[in-house]
Amino acid sequence: MNQLPKRISTGVALMLASFLFAGVIVPAAQAQMIGTDALLRAQQLQQERAAVATALERGDVRDALLKYGVEPAQVQARVDSLSADEVHTLAQNIEQLPSAGDDPLGLLFIIFVILLVTDILGLTHVFPFVNHKHR
Amino acid sequence: MVNISAARLWLGGALLSGMVGCAGLPVPRIDDLNLAPRVELTSIAFFPQDDHQCGPAALATVLNAAGAVVTPEALVAQVYLPARQGSLQLELLAATRRHARVPYVLEPQLDVVLHEVAGGHPVLVLQNLGLAWLPVWHYAVVVGFDLPQRELILRSGREPRVVVDIAEFERSWARAQHWALVITPLEQVPATADETRYLGAIAELETQQHFAAAALAYTAALARWPDSMAARFGLGNSRYGLGEFAQAEQIYRALLAQQPKLGAAWNNLAMSLLEQQRWDDAQDAAQHALSLGDTSEEAARTTLAEIRARRSGR
Numbered sequence: 001m002n003q004l005p006k007r008i009s010t011g012v013a014l015m016l017a018s019f020l021f022a023g024v025i026v027p028a029a030q031a032q033m034i035g036t037d038a039l040l041r042a043q044q045l046q047q048e049r050a051a052v053a054t055a056l057e058r059g060d061v062r063d064a065l066l067k068y069g070v071e072p073a074q075v076q077a078r079v080d081s082l083s084a085d086e087v088h089t090l091a092q093n094i095e096q097l098p099s100a101g102d103d104p105l106g107l108l109f110i111i112f113v114i115l116l117v118t119d120i121l122g123l124t125h126v127f128p129f130v131n132h133k134h135r
Numbered sequence: 136m137v138n139i140s141a142a143r144l145w146l147g148g149a150l151l152s153g154m155v156g157c158a159g160l161p162v163p164r165i166d167d168l169n170l171a172p173r174v175e176l177t178s179i180a181f182f183p184q185d186d187h188q189c190g191p192a193a194l195a196t197v198l199n200a201a202g203a204v205v206t207p208e209a210l211v212a213q214v215y216l217p218a219r220q221g222s223l224q225l226e227l228l229a230a231t232r233r234h235a236r237v238p239y240v241l242e243p244q245l246d247v248v249l250h251e252v253a254g255g256h257p258v259l260v261l262q263n264l265g266l267a268w269l270p271v272w273h274y275a276v277v278v279g280f281d282l283p284q285r286e287l288i289l290r291s292g293r294e295p296r297v298v299v300d301i302a303e304f305e306r307s308w309a310r311a312q313h314w315a316l317v318i319t320p321l322e323q324v325p326a327t328a329d330e331t332r333y334l335g336a337i338a339e340l341e342t343q344q345h346f347a348a349a350a351l352a353y354t355a356a357l358a359r360w361p362d363s364m365a366a367r368f369g370l371g372n373s374r375y376g377l378g379e380f381a382q383a384e385q386i387y388r389a390l391l392a393q394q395p396k397l398g399a400a401w402n403n404l405a406m407s408l409l410e411q412q413r414w415d416d417a418q419d420a421a422q423h424a425l426s427l428g429d430t431s432e433e434a435a436r437t438t439l440a441e442i443r444a445r446r447s448g449r
Contacts, residue, residue, distance in 0.1 A: 040365050
């Protein structure tokens with residue numbers, strides 16, 4: 001019983017080693033060219049960060065955030081450190097932000113999202129369903 | 136504390152009503168469109184389906200219209216799942232790339248489909264001919280419309296020309312989340328294409344090393360959006376991929392004349408100079424990319440090492 005697993009594990013180790021070897025060699029040959037997909041991703045992230053920043057500068061958004069005791073400048077600082085995926089989620093919600101004074105429900109929705117994100121980051125504590133590690 | 140609880144309740148309510156609003160179906164608006172009243176693309180070849188294979192048949196119809204010669208039989212192995220008696224949308228996109236064409240999923244609105252048809256491009260659509268809880272999925276191709284009669288003309292199943300009521304079509308299409316796919320000849324850009332999304336679709340082709348096709352598609356995109364940074368960059372990458380390093384160099388230089396701080400273009404310029412064994416120029420370009428310190432910094436570092444290694448003959 002002891003022999004077989006040993007042989008298998010040797011085989012697995014060999015296989016893993018060959019994968020690792022291939023993994024190191026193959027991409028290195030082309031790693032220097034930057035693909036258009038990477039350029040587009042970088043561009044999109046930049047635009048989304050700008051969209052979030054613009055939304056946070058809006059008067060009605062600022063007022064609403066201040067009402068809940070959140071300093072917009074603080075939120076912006078946190079947004080700057082969000083990952084690409086997180087910024088994308090936030091920006092997509094902000095896209096649905098109605099123009100000022102148009103639709104109070106839509107505005108409330110985006111404030112909800114901003115507060116939810118900042119809650120998760122531990123900046124605010126508005127929602128009870130967000131778990132805070134240090135509380 | 137009381138205040139915050141009230142706010143929570145208020146926000147929760149807002150969230151709920153927002154969601155209900157989003158779920159409502161958009162009413163197709165087709166009266167105030169700037170379109171000819173009747174359009175029919177009669178020259179689009181028809182491929183009748185076998186058994187449940189509407190996916191391969193519909194895809195063959197749009198691929199051939201886009202200049203890729205392929206039969207439904209040849210597509211069966213690529214997109215048909217016998218166990219499911221159908222084809223997945225993602226596999227249609229993948230198969231399109233295998234035939235070196237750019238798959239572009241349209242915005243989920245009927246007027247967008249009509250604009251593409253009016254622009255000469257047949258549109259592959261997914262319909263649910265059954266019910267939401269008992270779906271009967273079906274792929275068809277929209278090849279025409281008659282707005283005064285409120286009718287669409289489809290190539291569908293075994294029928295080369297099916298005329299359907301627009302409202303009826305809209306219901307079956309809505310049950311399939313308004314999914315629609317357009318595949319244009321490489322020299323043409325879809326009429327309703329969004330710049331960033333379409334360039335992203337071409338970039339997939341570039342990633343899969345269909346460089347000749349990508350070069351044609353990027354060229355067409357540049358004609359539509361002359362200032363597009365990504366289209367020019369992608370054209371440079373495609374030329375590089377084809378081994379046309381001098382042309383790639385010219386394209387990156389033209390791009391850098393407009394966007395001197397684009398580190399990625401400096402890096403790829405260095406690569407195309409390296410392939411021409413112009414060591415000093417290549418090294419300068421790579422150094423420049425490195426000095427900009429943007430997202431391409433790491434690639435530039437590798438490029439620089441590569442230049443030094445090759446220059447000294449390894």
